[in-house]
Amino acid sequence: MKLQEADAKSLLVAQGLPVPEWAVAHTVAEARAAAERYLAAGNDKVVIKAQVLVGGRGKAGGVQLAGSGDEAEQVASAILGMDIKGMTVRKVLVGPAADIVAEFYLAAVLDRAERGILLMGSAEGGVEIETVAETNPEAIIRVHADPNLGLLDFQARELAFAMGLRAHLKDALRIAKGLVTTMRAYDADLVEINPLAIVREAGPDGTPVERLVCLDAKITLDDSALARHPGLEDLRDPDEEAPEDKAAREAGLTFIKLDGTIGCMVNGAGLAMTTMDLVKRAGGEPANFLDIGGGARADKVAAAMALILSDPKVNAILVNIFGGITRGDEVAQGLIEARAQQTRDVPMVVRIVGTNGAEAAVLLEEAHFETAASLDEAAEKAVAASRAAGAAA
Amino acid sequence: MSILIGRDTRLVVQGITGREGTFHAMASQAYGTNVVAGVTPGKGGRTALDGTVPVFDTVAEAVRQTGANTSLIFVPAPGAPDAVMEAAAAGIATIFCITEGIPALDMIPAVEMVRAKGARLIGPNCPGATSPGRAKVGIIPAAIHREGRVGVVSRSGTLTYEAVQAMSDAGLGQSTCVGIGGDPIIGTTFLDVLQLFAADEETDAIVLIGEIGGAAEETAAAWATEHLADIPKVAFIAGRTAPEGKRMGHAGAIISGGAGTAASKVSALEAAGFRVAGSPTELPALLRDAGYRG
Numbered sequence: 001m002k003l004q005e006a007d008a009k010s011l012l013v014a015q016g017l018p019v020p021e022w023a024v025a026h027t028v029a030e031a032r033a034a035a036e037r038y039l040a041a042g043n044d045k046v047v048i049k050a051q052v053l054v055g056g057r058g059k060a061g062g063v064q065l066a067g068s069g070d071e072a073e074q075v076a077s078a079i080l081g082m083d084i085k086g087m088t089v090r091k092v093l094v095g096p097a098a099d100i101v102a103e104f105y106l107a108a109v110l111d112r113a114e115r116g117i118l119l120m121g122s123a124e125g126g127v128e129i130e131t132v133a134e135t136n137p138e139a140i141i142r143v144h145a146d147p148n149l150g151l152l153d154f155q156a157r158e159l160a161f162a163m164g165l166r167a168h169l170k171d172a173l174r175i176a177k178g179l180v181t182t183m184r185a186y187d188a189d190l191v192e193i194n195p196l197a198i199v200r201e202a203g204p205d206g207t208p209v210e211r212l213v214c215l216d217a218k219i220t221l222d223d224s225a226l227a228r229h230p231g232l233e234d235l236r237d238p239d240e241e242a243p244e245d246k247a248a249r250e251a252g253l254t255f256i257k258l259d260g261t262i263g264c265m266v267n268g269a270g271l272a273m274t275t276m277d278l279v280k281r282a283g284g285e286p287a288n289f290l291d292i293g294g295g296a297r298a299d300k301v302a303a304a305m306a307l308i309l310s311d312p313k314v315n316a317i318l319v320n321i322f323g324g325i326t327r328g329d330e331v332a333q334g335l336i337e338a339r340a341q342q343t344r345d346v347p348m349v350v351r352i353v354g355t356n357g358a359e360a361a362v363l364l365e366e367a368h369f370e371t372a373a374s375l376d377e378a379a380e381k382a383v384a385a386s387r388a389a390g391a392a393a
Numbered sequence: 394m395s396i397l398i399g400r401d402t403r404l405v406v407q408g409i410t411g412r413e414g415t416f417h418a419m420a421s422q423a424y425g426t427n428v429v430a431g432v433t434p435g436k437g438g439r440t441a442l443d444g445t446v447p448v449f450d451t452v453a454e455a456v457r458q459t460g461a462n463t464s465l466i467f468v469p470a471p472g473a474p475d476a477v478m479e480a481a482a483a484g485i486a487t488i489f490c491i492t493e494g495i496p497a498l499d500m501i502p503a504v505e506m507v508r509a510k511g512a513r514l515i516g517p518n519c520p521g522a523t524s525p526g527r528a529k530v531g532i533i534p535a536a537i538h539r540e541g542r543v544g545v546v547s548r549s550g551t552l553t554y555e556a557v558q559a560m561s562d563a564g565l566g567q568s569t570c571v572g573i574g575g576d577p578i579i580g581t582t583f584l585d586v587l588q589l590f591a592a593d594e595e596t597d598a599i600v601l602i603g604e605i606g607g608a609a610e611e612t613a614a615a616w617a618t619e620h621l622a623d624i625p626k627v628a629f630i631a632g633r634t635a636p637e638g639k640r641m642g643h644a645g646a647i648i649s650g651g652a653g654t655a656a657s658k659v660s661a662l663e664a665a666g667f668r669v670a671g672s673p674t675e676l677p678a679l680l681r682d683a684g685y686r687g
Contacts, residue, residue, distance in 0.1 A: 112607045113609070187498055189498075267551055268551030270547070270604050271631075273631040273641050273646070274672075276634050277631065286634065289642065322551040375672065376672050376674055
């Protein structure tokens with residue numbers, strides 16, 4: 001689960017990390033009020049940032065500065081409602097615009113190859129780390145946290161020195177260790193600060209001071225661990241979850257909507273991907289990725305069918321089940337029941353093999369389902385059915 | 394000889410009294426695997442599988458009493474990492490963890506402990522392994538196998554069944570089929586399994602079934618270029634049509650920042666001499682094309 005910047009920042013603050021203040025605004029009036037508050041407090045400008053869970057906000061015009069209440073109102077009304085990579089902006093973050101002296105990159109990620117937590121730091125902040133990895137790989141400093149103890153002080157120091165943060169060593173140490181603490185506290189698989197920045201601020205006596213702060217934050221939570229962090233479920237953004245995604249999550253199905261016309265119902269993630277690939281190879285377009293999981297029975301099959309049919313573009317359905325833990329006859333029974341309740345008639349091609357596949361075949365035959373023996377044949381038949389339906393429509 | 398499991402496997406099933414544990418322990422036993430013990434804390438002293446297998450409270454006790462050397466774990470996700478560490482601490486050499494949905498960070502200390510104890514972990518979130526005609530440890534349906542000399546390694550469950558079925562239907566039997574699991578943090582990688590197959594006298598060809606996400610296929614391919622040049626090998630990669638940034642069911646199956654794409658894996662494997670199939674059903678014919686005569 002991806003978190004919005006504002007929520008990610010809240011988690012960082014809860015772990016004691018330095019983050020400049022901010023406010024979240026859902027309306028132009030709220031944005032203006034927040035901007036005026038910061039401007040009245042002595043800030044020259046405020047920054048207004050779209051809160052959407054996609055990258056590239058800045059390039060899309062979703063991050064802008066404002067120097068007055070009027071300007072903040074203009075900017076907020078331009079950003080709110082803006083479409084960024086298919087997501088509509090429904091809220092903005094408003095904060096004092098930072099006087100940036102230098103930008104860095106710092107992130108804690110799950111490293112699959114080393115089976116541990118990897119800290120990645122770079123003095124090239126503000127740009128995407130993938131870009132740095134391509135153009136200047138030596139600029140990325142990598143440190144692996146201890147599997148049991150986390151990031152040790154000396155490791156954090158090594159990282160800070162290598163990033164050129166000698167003048168801010170204490171804060172750099174606190175932030176680097178804090179990223180790992182945050183990761184472990186919330187079961188995140190990514191905690192990214194880009195940019196981590198040295199900013200110039202007015203000190204207590206009015207003279208400028210420099211300090212190291214987290215200017216932006218990106219956190220992705222491990223879905224497998226959400227059950228033990230009940231509070232974090234509240235951070236799921238209802239604006240960013242489509243109704244079908246919510247229905248799938250609640251039914252225990254893994255579902256990803258795509259653009260095509262052939263609805264797919266499969267058991268197992270690898271086989272579900274393969275089924276999509278073969279639909280495409282046969283000349284069709286999959287409408288979704290849908291894994292009903294291991295051991296699915298009639299109720300899950302019915303939920304999956306309803307989910308597939310809720311997409312008006314679907315004009316053919318491909319069911320591909322290779323029973324291991326899943327018992328084929330239970331899926332077949334589920335399909336028969338689901339079809340009886342089906343609100344619109346969509347051609348369906350069913351392939352069920354593996355555990356109790358013979359029993360499934362009998363049930364499907366009696367109920368006059370169109371069946372296929374091999375995966376390739378099933379994909380071809382589904383594509384043909386979709387074409388025929390498309391031509392008839 | 395096969396790899397990981399064989400006739401000398403002495404299996405302890407952790408979580409043997411649960412629904413899945415009982416069902417699959419029974420299937421493993423029916424296949425001929427030597428199931429010597431079960432472990433369910435608090436149920437020690439009972440028996441499982443119709444009185445044929447003693448149940449112990451701890452893995453250590455099971456090892457002492459029965460000489461178990463391999464473990465199969467069906468413990469639910471919250472307790473599974475601990476079950477892995479218990480097995481490693483008890484001196485189990487090969488640990489299969491079937492459990493899915495384990496928080497990734499929980500696996501880091503578990504994998505570290507397995508490494509420190511010199512044990513091997515396969516999984517989690519994996520279907521286990523079968524050495525046809527010798528032993529089956531896990532949930533792969535027995536009926537799809539055929540004895541032979543092709544080694545099969547895969548990240549996925551049901552997709553493995555698909556590929557193995559295709560192989561068996563074409564008369565190509567297997568030495569060992571192993572599913573390494575779809576999670577981001579797993580104990581045994583493609584590379585580890587390729588190394589085991591390379592050293593196995595009874596494996597003459599290799600089938601690798603990967604999917605989008607991570608770089609484990611590329612790493613394995615790089616090693617294969619040098620060390621598996623003379624062995625017929627084929628591969629299949631799932632997720633060619635998967636959109637970037639979406640997790641395709643498996644926690645590990647995600648293309649992010651342009652890395653982990655099917656195209657990258659296919660080209661790395663082809664460069665290493667793998668013939669890459671467009672469908673799992675094409676694997677047997679491609680293996681024949683690659684010169685396999687088994």
